[in-house]
Amino acid sequence: MLKLDQTDLRILQSLQADGRRPYTEIAKQYGISEGKVRFRINRMMESGVFEFVIHTNPSKIGLHVQAIIGIVTKVGYRDKVAMELADCKEVRFVGAFAGKYEIMIQAYFPSNDRLIEFTDLYLSKVDGIEATDVFLELKDYKDSFSYIDLADEHI
Amino acid sequence: MLKLDQTDLRILQSLQADGRRPYTEIAKQYGISEGKVRFRINRMMESGVFEFVIHTNPSKIGLHVQAIIGIVTKVGYRDKVAMELADCKEVRFVGAFAGKYEIMIQAYFPSNDRLIEFTDLYLSKVDGIEATDVFLELKDYKDSFSYIDLADEHI
DNA sequence: AATTGCGGTTTCGAAATTCGCAAAAAATTA
DNA sequence: TAATTTTTTGCGAATTTCGAAACCGCAATT
Numbered sequence: 001m002l003k004l005d006q007t008d009l010r011i012l013q014s015l016q017a018d019g020r021r022p023y024t025e026i027a028k029q030y031g032i033s034e035g036k037v038r039f040r041i042n043r044m045m046e047s048g049v050f051e052f053v054i055h056t057n058p059s060k061i062g063l064h065v066q067a068i069i070g071i072v073t074k075v076g077y078r079d080k081v082a083m084e085l086a087d088c089k090e091v092r093f094v095g096a097f098a099g100k101y102e103i104m105i106q107a108y109f110p111s112n113d114r115l116i117e118f119t120d121l122y123l124s125k126v127d128g129i130e131a132t133d134v135f136l137e138l139k140d141y142k143d144s145f146s147y148i149d150l151a152d153e154h155i
Numbered sequence: 156m157l158k159l160d161q162t163d164l165r166i167l168q169s170l171q172a173d174g175r176r177p178y179t180e181i182a183k184q185y186g187i188s189e190g191k192v193r194f195r196i197n198r199m200m201e202s203g204v205f206e207f208v209i210h211t212n213p214s215k216i217g218l219h220v221q222a223i224i225g226i227v228t229k230v231g232y233r234d235k236v237a238m239e240l241a242d243c244k245e246v247r248f249v250g251a252f253a254g255k256y257e258i259m260i261q262a263y264f265p266s267n268d269r270l271i272e273f274t275d276l277y278l279s280k281v282d283g284i285e286a287t288d289v290f291l292e293l294k295d296y297k298d299s300f301s302y303i304d305l306a307d308e309h310i
Numbered sequence: 311a312a313t314t315g316c317g318g319t320t321t322c323g324a325a326a327t328t329c330g331c332a333a334a335a336a337a338t339t340a
Numbered sequence: 341t342a343a344t345t346t347t348t349t350g351c352g353a354a355t356t357t358c359g360a361a362a363c364c365g366c367a368a369t370t
């Protein structure tokens with residue numbers, strides 16, 4: 001596991017503010033060479049520390065309905081069900097959980113109709129699912145992936 | 156609200172595979188001019204359709220504990236509590252929900268200790284919070300932001 | 311003490327990309 | 341239809357990326 005130093009974290013912090021910020025600009029920002037920035041970025045990407053993506057605003061592309069869904073599975077079916085759900089394009093997050101729900105997912109839909117379709121026509125028929133609880137989101141307060149904090153020393 | 160056409164969606168789809176893909180390459184990919192790609196990207200960014208970010212792998216930066224937390228608030232306190240939670244660096248997602256929990260959040264911690272600290276020392280003292288349910292994540296199956304699907308026509 | 315190896319850094323052109331801008335084309339509005 | 345606005349195109353100029361060689365510090369070896 002790659003150990004990240006101050007320079008790596010600074011680069012991550014800079015890039016999370018703007019994923020397209022040029023190497024040269026990051027270098028200038030911290031008084032280091034462009035080559036160093038490039039070397040660190042490549043190394044971090046190779047070890048899977050981060051990747052360059054775009055964060056699309058769901059409602060701006062017509063996905064107006066968001067839900068978190070808790071799923072109770074039959075014993076021994078968790079892994080199979082989780083992997084199947086991960087293949088759905090509507091689903092952006094799938095995790096295995098401790099407690100009431102073996103699986104929780106987060107998913108986006110264009111409309112309530114499509115959410116109902118998903119739960120009643122699709123989920124209800126997936127082999128291994130025993131029950132589902134749908135938590136319907138009414139309002140977004142925060143949806144960010146900027147969790148690099150230079151003050152933290154847990155890395 | 157900006158209406159997105161085929162060209163916009165293609166650009167989004169291309170960028171979501173690689174957020175640093177050059178304009179020129181996207182242009183080549185679809186047989187359009189570099190200027191057009193640039194124009195569309197700038198326009199979409201200005202209207203908040205997406206932004207360039209990096210997606211950091213939480214466990215690779217030392218955040219080994221992830222949880223979804225359902226929060227029951229006193230009547231009239233939802234907004235205040237949600238905004239306060241949105242300011243916490245540990246919290247990547249905050250939404251208002253229908254049903255059992257007024258608020259649900261998703262948060263990352265370096266260790267179980269820090270999660271306990273967060274729930275028992277912080278959350279329990281936030282004015283307006285009546286109860287919390289912590290769903291502790293055991294395993295990640297999917298955590299992606301690639302939800303542009305050209306087949307979809309809901310935009 | 312000198313040598314080797316290795317990971318990390320610096321440096322520097324060449325190649326590629328981005329950027330600004332003016333002109334052309336297309337779409338919208340009057 | 342003319343006028344206006346929006347979008348696209350096509351260019352150099354400026355900037356950035358990229359590859360590779362040289363360099364450096366350091367620890368292990370000879």
